[in-house]
Structure formats: structure tokens, C-alpha cells
Amino acid sequence: MSREIGNNPLDNGTFADHLEQNGVSRRGFLKFCTSMAAALALPAGSAEVMAEALAAAKRPTVIWLSFQECTGCTESITRSHTPTIENLIFDYISLDYHHTLQVAAGLQAEEARDQAMKAAYGKYLLIVDGAIPIKDGGIYSTIAGRTNLSMLEEAAAGAAALISVGTCAAYGGLPMAHPNPTGAVPVTDIVKDKPVMNIPGCPPIGLVMTSAIAHFLTFGRLPEMDQLGRPKAFYGDSIHDRCYRRPFYDRGLFAKAFDDEGARKGWCLYELGCKGPTTHNACATMKWNDGTSFPIESGHPCLGCSEPNFWDAGGFYEALSVPQSRMGETILKAGAVGVGVGAVAAALNQRNKAATVAAQETMTVDALKKES
Amino acid sequence: MSKPSIEKGVNFIKGQIDAPVASFFSSCIHCGLCAEACLFYTETGDPKQTPINKVEPMRRVWEQEFTVLGKLKSMVGLGKPVDEKVFSEWETLVYDGCSLCGRCSLVCPVGNDISGMIRKIREGFSAAGHAPEGLISATQRAVEIGSPMGVKLPAVKAQIRHLQADTGLSVPLDQQGAEYMVLLSSMEIMNFPEYLEAIARIMKQAGKSWTISSTAFEATNSGIQIGVSDLAKVIVERVVDAAEALGVKTVISPECGHAYTAIRWDGPNLIGRPYKFEVKHILEVLDELTVAGLIQTEGMETAKLTYHDPCQIARKGGIVEAPRRLLNQVASNFIEMSEPGVMNWCCSGGGGVSANERADEIKLTAFRRKKSQLDELKVETLVTACANCRLTLEEGLEANGMDIPVVGLTEMVAEHLVEDGTQKESAS
Amino acid sequence: MELNELLIWARGPAFNIALAIFVFGMLLRLFEILSLGRKEDLSAARGSGVAGGLRTILSRSLPRQTLFSREPLRIINGYLLHIGLFVVIFLYRPHIELFERLFGVSWMGLPTGVVDAVTAVTILSLFVALLIRIYNPVLRFISTPGDYLIWLVTLLPLVSGYMAYNHLLLGYTLMLTLHILSVELLLIVAPFTKLTHMFSFVLARWYQGYLAGRRGVES
Structure with missing residues (x-):
């Protein structure tokens, strides 16, 4: 899945210059790189490589497009833990367009995007959050009078690679949920000729987003990804397999209500609908908000937000093993049909047997003999 | 037809x-x-x-x-x-x-x-x-002559005469209003006349009125064995008609397994109505009479003996305890066969197999099961309560060179009846 | 189709279809059986048919001594299989959740590790059963393709469930999906194969027990 992108364009001096200007020590920077490398599960020594690459890198152009989304992903990335690093993220790249974070607005903002795209054509990194509505010509979501669809198509044409941030951009998310009134689709349904990495989650973990971007900057390519286009380093394990409550699952100890003894004792939330077993994400290991906690640790089952179709996968509070069908209704209906057809079959059987018995001649001794 | x-x-x-x-x-x-x-x-x-x-x-x-x-x-x-x-x-x-x-x-x-x-x-x-031919012929004789072995009334009468002459016991024929109507199986008439004598002695001591019907003395029902309900019904009807005409209270099925099944369980379903009389197996009657103190025995068989449960009597008839109570009363060395009672192994000749000459070979092969059961016990006498089992066992034992006499339980009880006039208080 | 879509389909529409066929089929089979009726037994009863029937429904779960001594392996294996299936189906918490949703009643489950071990034993017992079926002359003779089919559809949910839990071969999500689909296959196949014995054995035991009970015979 990885693809060479080529050297990143630099127009504002190297990253190292930037660090110095911002008063970041070499030591602090290395520390950052080490944590990135660890997060990405890169081999030992990678932190050095990363530090060198990043230090030498010239700030690449990054364009961030927001479509049908809730800004939760942006909120999350701004909370990427280690606050100084958060600043760095916005410093070591040249974030030329992000309509929530940028100061510019209106025409000025759109011009900035056009300029950036022209200047770094073929080399910029395009980050997308939000799904793209395509029904009725894509009129259900527009920015500055342009549909999301046309804006994405235009921006993708000149991008070196794309990162779909959040489940909406990656897999359609909430906008695409049944009945999908706007015809929302994920980025990969539109962009077929560029490398696209998905960082799903609703929202994704901030550190995962920043780490994935750092990988692109360090190695000039996207990290190794799974079948769903997710970086394996963060999405390789299921929540369940890494969950600190897993031993309770194995021992068969489950919370059955949010306020019962099991819940207070921190038992497994499977029966409260936890989708941990089928959800791949780094929540259980990296956690959220500077490694403070994650939903299950806070006593809430995993919703499975980083998986495709998670809105349509049945109730959030339904155990994974409970079929998402109206079983009672099915049984009643099938039962009614069964009784109906059964009654007909029964009547036919009775008629068949009665006719057979009625047609039987009384047996006599002579009737036993073949010849007589 | x-x-x-x-x-x-x-x-x-x-x-x-x-x-x-x-x-x-x-x-x-x-x-x-x-x-x-x-x-x-x-x-x-x-x-x-x-x-x-x-x-x-x-x-x-x-x-x-x-x-x-x-x-x-x-x-x-x-x-x-x-x-x-x-x-x-x-x-x-x-x-x-x-x-x-x-x-x-x-x-x-x-x-x-x-x-x-x-x-x-x-x-x-x-x-x-x-x-099978053998079963067809047996059924034909049962329906047309009245007995699968072709036994006719004169043969029964002759046996009765012999019995009366030899022992002085009376055998009532067609006695209206008797308490019991006794049925016989052809084999008992032809091969095991001891049975009738035993009945006569037991009834005499018990002081019960009983009779044999001249129109329905035969209990065997080949219709059940060959599997023709219409003919089984004809055979059962004879017994029912006779019993109801004589107004008897109870019909006694002889020591014959299928006869018991036919008259006790299948009969009412064949004729489509319940009987106006009861049906009991002779072992049930003996047990009842003994328990009521109406018959008393003396002396014990000392030979080591075992009891073969006829399938239709035990497994399918539910008569398991009665023969054991009776045996323990007249035999001091009664030992159980392996897997006794409801799980006993068949003699190999029931269900019409013994009436079907074609099956002789497989019947003898199957008899090996009984042989090995008997080999384990090394008994001197084998007791049973079914004439068909008895015949099959005798044949099987003979074919295997085993010298074990097979005895009907009814006879064995009769042999130990306290003699008339010497009746005394029970010693036990 | 995305893997998750397949899982959603398996947990939703597919389960619905399978459940409907199962309920429909089993009812049809029940009607087919009962419609043939049973003549009233006119012979004088020595004992209670009802008591006999009820007794036999329970008592037939225990083997006769004579049979056990002849075929200990087959009987023990049969117990392992059926008890194993019972434990795996009814004493695994996630499964109990399903039954609770369906019937509104819940009960205690066993630790997942125990269920996991029981599953392994049950799978083994199925393979032993297959070997017996193949190598025992009687079983080889009387076995039909249907017997091998029900063996397979019984095995699949066990193996897929075991593999999903233990992360064998395929990812959990795919294995879970296959597990659910295999259960659905079982539900669909059951009414139209000898798997009907899961219900009809009660009728069979009742009928024989009733007959024996009336005769005062142990059954």
C-alpha cells in the first residue's frame, strides 16, 4: 500500500529552523519523535531517523477539506496530547487551508486554497474530514457555492496523497447511515487514482492523526495499511483484545446494567453492547486526552465508531451476540405461516391416510397367498 | 378378493x-x-x-x-x-x-x-x-381349523379324558358362569400336557370355578405374528365370543407370550371395543392366589435353576415380579440370569420365527446368545413361562448338546401344591 | 461487500430468514407428525400411560446397563456431544444474551474459558462420532448422506465459534460472521433433516412410554 511520494516541497525554510525559532530544544524534539515512533510501532532507531528527516524536512503544504462532518475530528486533533507537540503539528506543516482553524474567511480563504494548490501541485497532502454527498449533483453540501464533490475532485487531482480523517470521510459515517438522504459516500468512492489512508474514528484519536501525518512526512509515503486502508500500527488489534477488562470476559463476569454491581466492579461491558470484539482501534492502548482514559475505562461500551457502517450495525447497547432482527415478530409471523401450512399439510395427510385405510380390503387367508 | x-x-x-x-x-x-x-x-x-x-x-x-x-x-x-x-x-x-x-x-x-x-x-x-410360507400355513390353520398347529377339539377332549382318568381331576368344559376361562396354546396340548394337569390341580386347591371353552380353547394368535390384523381379529373374536357367552369373569392366558399380547393388549383394539371380562396371564393368577393364601406349596426344588423371562410376558407384558415370587416359594436355589427381567435376551424363536421353517438356521445362530447366558450360570434346570420359548429353548439346547431340562413355571408350582387333606398351617 | 456489512447482514436479515425457516419448518414437521393421529388404546390399562410417558421422556436419557457395557465409547461420546452442545449453546454468556432477548429470561453462564474448553471437547466428540460412523459396520451400513450433512452443520458453528474466540486462521470479525452464518445454516437445515430429533425425541419417548406405562412395563 505504501507509495513513494517524492520529496516534500519546501517554501518556508526547514522544520529545524522553525523549531529553533519557536524555542523547542533538540532534546524536546527527539522526545516527540520517540513517542511518535513508538506509537507507529516502528523499529528501534527510527526515532533518530524520524528526527533527522523531520528536522531536514521543509514544511509541506497541507490542505484540509471539511465536508459533511461535525468538526469533532478537528476538535480531536487539537487535543493531540502533549500540547507543545500540538503546536508543532501546526508548525511543521504548512496548513494552508482549514476552514475551521484558519483566520481567513470567505473569498480570501478560497483564494488561499487555490494558491496553495497551484504552488504545490502534485505534491501537497490533502486531508479530508466528512463524507461527500453526491445525490442530486451533490447540492446537499456546498462551500462558497461549490459542491463538496467538485471541490474534492479538484483538490484530489493535484494531491500527492490523501488522508481521510474520521469515519465519515473514511467510510461514510453518520451522513451515509441509513437511509442516507444526501447520497453521502466516503472519499475512496470518488478518489480512485491517489493513495488514500483512512484514519477512522468518531472522532479518531488525535495522536493517531498526528502520528500518521508525521509518518508521511518522515518517510515520504503512507504507512503500512490494512484492507480497510487503515494504518496497521494503530488499527491492527481489536479493542477487545487489548482491553484491560478482557480478563472479566474470559471469566464470564459481565456488567448487566450501568449501575449494577458488575459495572461498579469494572466487569466486561459485552452485554451492555460493547463492540470491542469487532472494532479495530488504538483506544485501549493509547487512550484519549493525554492517555487519561477511553470509553470502556469510563464505563461505557465501545460503539465501534472506527468501523464501517457502525451506525447501521444495530443498537449501541445491544450485545454483539444478539441478532439485530425483530426475533419475536419473526417467530410470530413464521409461526403463523407454519401453523397455516402445517394445518394444510396435516389435513392432506389425514385425507391421504383415511382414503388409504378406506380402500383396504379386509384381509383373508387367501389374500396371503401369491398363487392359489 | x-x-x-x-x-x-x-x-x-x-x-x-x-x-x-x-x-x-x-x-x-x-x-x-x-x-x-x-x-x-x-x-x-x-x-x-x-x-x-x-x-x-x-x-x-x-x-x-x-x-x-x-x-x-x-x-x-x-x-x-x-x-x-x-x-x-x-x-x-x-x-x-x-x-x-x-x-x-x-x-x-x-x-x-x-x-x-x-x-x-x-x-x-x-x-x-x-x-413366509410357514406363517401363512399356521395362520390358515388358526383361522380355518382353530389352531395354528391344527389341533382340533377332539384332541383336546382326548387329553382331558386322559387327564381325568389318570388323576381323577375334573376339567370342566363349557361351564356357564365359571370364574375363570382357561386358554391353552397348541403347544401345550401337543407337547406339554403337564400344563393342563397343573391348572386342574391349582384350581382345585384354590377352590375356584373354571372352564375350557369348546369353541375357543386355543390362545395362540398367528394373525399377530404374521401381522394381519383382520385375521388376528377373527381369532380373538372367538375367545371374546366364548368368554362373553359363558359369562366368565376372567380369561386366563396360558404360558405363551404372543397369546398373552394378542388377547390382553391387542384384542380390544382389534375388535374395536373393551372386553366385558378381564384377561390375566396364568402367572398373574397364580401370584394372586398365592398372595391370597388360596394355594399353598410345600417343599423346595433344590436344583440350581434360573428363569427365562419371555419377552411378551416381561418386557412387553409387565409381569416381572410375579414369577420371581412364585419361584422363590418353590425353589431354594434360584439364581438370576444376566440381564434378567425387562432386558432379558429373547429365546430367538418368538414373533413367528419358530413357525417359519426358513428361519431355522438364523434362529439357531441367534440362540447362541441364550446359550452363552446359560453357560455362565451352569444351571440344572431352566424355568420359563411361555410354551414357545420352551420349545425354542429345548431345540436350541439339544442342538448345542446341552442337557438342561426346560420346565414351565406353572407346572413347577403345581408340583409343590400341598396335597388335599394334608393341608397344614404354613410352616414359615 | 465490506466485512462489516456481511456481519450486519448475518446478524440482521440473514438471522431473520434462518429463524423464520426454522420456526416454520419445525411447526410444519410437528403438524405432519401429529396429523397422523393415534388410535385410542382400548385394552384395560394396568398402569398410567401419562405417568409412563412422562417417566420415559426423562428415563431414556440414561443408558441401559446392558448397552453401556457393550458400547461404552459410543455412549460416553454421545453424552459428551450432547452435554457439550448444551453447555456451549446455553451456558455461554453471549448466547444467553440472545435467549434473554428472545424469551425475556436469563440465567447463569459459565466462565468463557470453561465454555472454550467444553467446545474443544465437543468438537473432538463429533470427530469421534464421525470415526465411529465410518468404522463401525452397522453405522457405516445404515448411514445416509443426511447423517453426514447434519454432522457437518453441527460441527461448523462449533469450529467457527472456537476459532473466532481463539483468533485462529481468520480475523475475529470474519470468523464471528462465519460463526453466525453457520448457525443460520444449522437453523435452516434442522427442520428438514434428522436434526428434528431435538424436539421430536420428546414425542417419540412419550409415545413409547405411554404404551409401556399402560401395560405397567418399565420403559
């Missing part, structure tokens, strides 16, 4: 299929355990002798006639045939390879009454002209 045909056979099988049969076939998962309970399998090792396989033609008819899936299968040509070839192939399994002993029914984990189904499938085989 139409000749036998495959179509008729299939129709008769079809007519026998009821809810129990359907539930049995729905439940069989082919675990094969019934084979392990069947002496025709254990002694031959032939998988075809697996009890559930013996009713395979019936399963096919059931599936094709009474299940939606089976009808669909037949439509697309997947239904297995029930044709002349099938009847020919299964005839020996259904008749020669089954004594209707019912052991398979008792071990089936899902509760299938396999022997009951074999009884039913015989209706179809006999209607299709696939009943």
Missing part, C-alpha cells in the same frame, strides 16, 4: 403409519445402538439385521406419503423406491430376523418403538404376498 400386490403392500404399510411412527422416524439419527440390543445382529454380525434397518421400507413410505419434503424429493426423482425388489430383500429381515422381542425399543435413546414398527410393517409384507 384381490391377489397380493406391491401396491397393496405399500398401502397397508401406509395405513399403519401413525403419529408415533412419524415421531420415531423423525427422531432416529442412525446411532445404531439398536443393533447392539438385537440378538439377530449380535449373533450374526450382519449390519442388515440392525433393527431400524428392518423398517426402512416403512420409513420410505412415511417420508414419501406424509412429509412435504419427501413429496418434493419424489417429484424430482430423489425418492427411494418401495418395489418388488425391496419387499423381497426385506422379507427375511422383517420375519426371519425379528422375534418382536422389543429389546431394541428399550435401548433406543430417542425412545423409538422399533419392534412395534416391525409388527406394523408386517401388515404390508403379508398384503404384498411376502409373508
